[in-house]
Amino acid sequence: MKYVYYPGCSLGGTAREYGISARAVNDALGLEFQELADWSCCGASSAHMTNLDLALALPVRNLALAEAQGARELVTACASCYQRLAIVAHEVNTHPRARERANQLTGADYKGGVTPRHLLDVLGKDVGVDRVAARVTRPLEGLKVACYYGCLLVRPVKATGFDDPEDPQTMDTLVKAAGAQVVTWPFKTECCGASFSMSRTDVVAGMAAAVLSEAKAAGADCLVTACPMCHSNLDMRQSMAARVARTTFNLPIYYITQLLGLSFGYMPRQLGLNSHFVKALPLLRRLRLV
Amino acid sequence: MTAWLDALRDHVREFLSEPGVDVFIGYRAGRRGREVPAFLTRPEQASGLVLGPAASGALAKYVLEEAAGTTGRLGVLARGCEALSLQRLVRDLRVERERLHVVGVPCAGVADLAKLEASLGALEKVESCGERWLVTAGGNRHDVDPSQFMEERCRDCASPWPQQCNISFGQAVMSPASPDYSTVAALEALPADERYAFWIRQFERCLRCFACRQVCPACSCVECSLDLVDPPWLGREITVPAQAMFHYTRALHVAGRCVDCGQCQKVCPVGIPVALLNRKLARDIQELFDVQNPFVPGEIEPLGKFRAEDREEFM
Amino acid sequence: MSVGEQSWKPTIVAFCCNWCSYAGADLAGTSRLQYPATVRIIRVPCSGRVNPQFIVRAFQRGADGVLVAGCHPGDCHYSTGNYYARRRFLLATRFLEYLGIEPGRLWVRWISGSEGHKFATVIKEMSAALERLGPNVKLREGAL
């Protein structure tokens, strides 16, 4: 299976381990990801708050590039990129004037023929749980995972729509396929406050604490996510959240591709499992998964 | 000579001897090699019945005139297209099925007599002989390949074997699974303007002689709306748009009821491809309304019924 | 393009069923929705009353476009009239196209009594589409 792939900025930076683990998983599953040539920032997390033209033009530039390269879909692993691309794709497809404006701004001639997709959607639908399960060589037995989708991945339904916005399941089925145990918990799609990650760390600490507390209360010993924002917030801000909640969490935050990669038999280093703030390996060692 | 013709004559002779029988409609030999409609009322006339490639008319519609004001039974000879035409008249309640005695015969296509005459000279006789035709013309006998001289409408005949007959003679022939719409598709492939120009070229020749209507088994109205002065459906003025209106109306009036006998096109003195209009509508009816064969009269005509889940294009 | 051509506005003859589409047009009026003065409505009891011959008649007499509007399927005041209309016009739209009339000349739309907005939108869209097509000369008396 071949896809045109939009990496986004995070996957080369703060979420480098997401980027490399995604490559590893794709290789293992025989997915061919061709990087979108000349891609640029999608404007995520700030553009739509500050400049509507920019918020429109940046994603359309990338969509138009994909369209010009003959792609009908554009796959991204970052939940934030995905959401921006999907919202704008929806917007220009439902409002001809928005498309005109975007084309005018970018000088492109985007016709609306590209559907942005998230990697999770591709893994869940195109590859399918059965094929993922078949590739597992080291089942993640004993790992109790809280699947955390965050607020961006499945909302708004009009634009995204690949999973239930209140109780999404894609990641759950994949984690189960990898042999881990999924806990039932209510905060799958709660916000972690990522947009305030830099500006209002006090707010973020409180919100992250709520998410982490619920995961812990539900019996999880780690969280899994498919969003670089969620990851950095829950991982990097975890100690601060623990102080706010006057507790210790000690909950490693994994990317879905890291867990899948691990179950496929990759070494921790090949998946960037050594680069987390909350140490990612001790738990795995304890369960004899590495 | 066709093998079953004697048996047919015997049957008709017997039929005409039965009480309450008014007439048998078949073909007899005419002048110049033609075979023309015959209206037999006495048993002894049966020996004069003929049926060969030169019988290029259509008998079904004569039933209407014969049935009007009488109550007796009517026999009629029917090839595939004529049998469908009779079904049409029955479905349109123009004649009761019980009054008809339909005698089915096979048909492998009739001769384009004008074309034969043009290439072989004055016709004297046209007979079928196995797969070939024996034509006597200009004093000579010719062995002719039927495919060269067959009427156009017979070439892609979808109903070579008559259905729903009281009795039939000869060997049954398989019908093709679906009518052939290739001529329609070819025209559809043209750009709109060219198609328009094509039809205008056809319609401007129209003499409004109404021969297409007169011969049509689906045009059996007591009074034709196109003859009426009031309401002025058509108007009296002879303009190309009015001619177009005529053909549009005629085609829509037979839409869903046309049996594709092809007579309309055959009788047109100026060669307008009238059947090409009928076939377009039939093709669309077949596709849009899931009608298996739109040329076979059904219980209710496709435009007289609907399904709630019919195709929706008008939201 | 001359000035005269630029100011040309199409003429639309609309057959509206009394119960839904005519009421929809009335609602557009009571809601003061603005749409081009291109449309002229002929009231019929039901879209099932519209004879396809009326359509060609309108083209003959100089209409640039014809709209047939009725209740949504399932909502016919007479319960089934629009279903017959739907069959007739599925056929007639294709047939007119076959005769070489541009597909955008005849529109059929279901417009309910509560869809004043839809009525106005259909007229706006249809007017714009006809302006792109230009005046109709096909089948028009005097143009041939």
Add this chain to the structure above:
Amino acid sequence: MKRVGVFLCWCGSNIAATVDVPALAEYAAKLPNVVYVEQNKYTCSEPGQEQIRKAIAEHRLNRVVVAACSPRMHETTFRRTLASASLNPYLLEMANVREHCSWVHQDRAEATAKARALVRRAVAKVQLARPLFQSSIPVNRRALVIGGGIAGIQAALDIADSGHKVVLVEREPTIGGRMAQLDKTFPTLDCSSCILTPKMVDAAQHENIQLWTYSEVEEVGGYVGNFQVKIRRRATSINASACTGCGACWEKCPAKTGNEFDLGLGQRKAIYVPFPQAVPNKPVIDRDLCIYFKTGRCRICQRFCTAGAVEFEQQDVVVEETFGAIVAATGFEQFDHAVYGEYGYGKHPDVITGLHLERLISASGPSDGKVKRPSNGAVPETVVFVQCVGSRDEAKGVSYCSRACCMYTAKHAIMLHEKIPGVSTFVFYIDVRAAGKGYEEFYARAQELGAQYVRGRVARVYQRGDKLVVMGEDTLLGAKVQVEADLVVLATAMTARHDAQSLARTLGISYDQNGFFTEAHPKLRPVETNTAGIFLAGACQGPKDIPDTVAQGTAAAAKVNNLFAKENLLAEPTVATVNEAWCSGCLWCKPTCPYRAIDSKTISQRQVGKILTRQVATVNAGLCQGCGACTVACRTGAMNLLGFSNEQILAEVDAICP
């Protein structure tokens, strides 16, 4: 000689501001056969109408065109004007230059040009108008009421009390409907059963009412005054006249399932009465559940029935009856709030709906009136009510307000405070709508008793240990709030019956985008439908509470009585008619007629000295509603529609084009 008068209305400035009426008058005067033109400020006013009457007399007008508003507005008015001037009312034609012209266009020149075309059309059509006369149809004074809830019961009683026969058809084994499920009613807190049960008994015992429970309407034909209705009376498997209602059968029946009446909170048997006060109080056998019907063995109920009333061999019976009028009172359903996964309905047993709570509070309910948590039977200490679950939510539910929820939630809060001392209740709401007599006071009382109203939506309900955590937002404080609750009660929207559309099609009435039946006019004809003789009562027309439902039931009955006050109805004369000379008798018109108004008849014709008999189509003018579908099926045009004739429409097309 046609003498047409044209009356142009200014409608104050409604028309005149956009259309140049004087110019239009000048233009109209030149149209064929127009002999008189007049402008009025308000043609529909009494002086305006008087002018028409005067002009008809003075100028010997025999055709009238009024260019004014929509004929849907004033055609009847002006027809009456013509009639009062001794001119046949159908010699009128209106040009709609207001709704279709002055109100929707701004450019004066364009609007005036269009108005000219519209007047031209009307003048052309009116020339071909013929005097038409109403025909009369006898009225069968017997009514069918579909649905035995409070709306249907009320309508049936009111019709029956006026001396007319009524058949009340109910799908369930008992009448009573939703109201029977309720414990108390707002704002008076009357016991629902206490006020409903006597009415149910009245309906059952009324000499003019036939009660057909466990029955459904299958087919409706005919027309006002003469509906032919096929009703399926499902086999109850019980001989109703033999059964004493003793209850031995259901005591002994071994097959159990959740009781629908208690929304599954309690149990019922295969042979059952839905609730103790059911009317008729005779059981039915649920054949899908009954062991005998599934396996051929059991018959325990039959063995224990001393009256010998159990009849397994009963079959459904389809009866055909004639009615003069029909009242649809089929009620509503609860919104399927499964789409609100975040509220955890179905996942957490302690998340219930308002109707569940009614059954829990009800003394005759599965818990004998004790409010208990379904999960563990404990008495709840904290209860959260969530309003607008489905209502006012275009994204996931319906766009409308369900009207009754605010008040029944206040009622629930009041009742909980009365039943459970020290309970805390929270009500999450968008707005509180308490428009009704005594409603605002009722809402205030709920607050006084301690119900805490929180303005905001609930985002999530989840289980934490034994408790339900309700996360929401208080928009007045601008803060997130969390409540640990024992019970969460969802005020689910009232929606149309899932099969309402199919009943609408059977009845030939229309329904809105939400599936509620559409009234003929939202303000002025609220219980009539666009199909004459069919009326609406209760929540099948839209969400409403009990007082409104009862009022509508009575209103529908008044309309039926109104109809039944006449021996004959006058039918619109704009019907199809056959020109027998042109008709070929093919009868292809017949299948297109939804009213079965077309039949064939034999005519004799003299032709060339012979008498010919032949078949032609004929229209029953009483049955025909004038849709005209047949006219298009007729190729000759022998079938024509009076008032919308082929001649007229062709003339209109000719006149309206440039």
